[in-house]
Amino acid sequence: MPITAHEIETLLRAEFPDAQISVQGDDGAHFAAEVIDASFAGKNRVQQQRAVYAALKGKMDGSQGELHALALTTKAPA
Numbered sequence: 001m002p003i004t005a006h007e008i009e010t011l012l013r014a015e016f017p018d019a020q021i022s023v024q025g026d027d028g029a030h031f032a033a034e035v036i037d038a039s040f041a042g043k044n045r046v047q048q049q050r051a052v053y054a055a056l057k058g059k060m061d062g063s064q065g066e067l068h069a070l071a072l073t074t075k076a077p078a
Helices: 005-015 045-055
Strands: 020-024 028-035 067-075
Touching: 005 020, 005 028, 005 045, 028 045, 045 067
Parallel strands: 028 067
Antiparallel strands: 020 028
């Protein structure tokens, strides 16, 4: 079953309730997301992106994952 941008945003919002979150894509497998959250302050890009992937709760795991590709931008607020 394909995943939607809204479902991705809902998963991210549960983990990052105060974040600015933007998710684009409508083919059910390839998306782009930007997550701006204060919890990213002091973390490097890899740490930030791992936190986002963890929030997706396995949706990208393996060849059977619902989410095939996610172009991800993360940062702390300015």
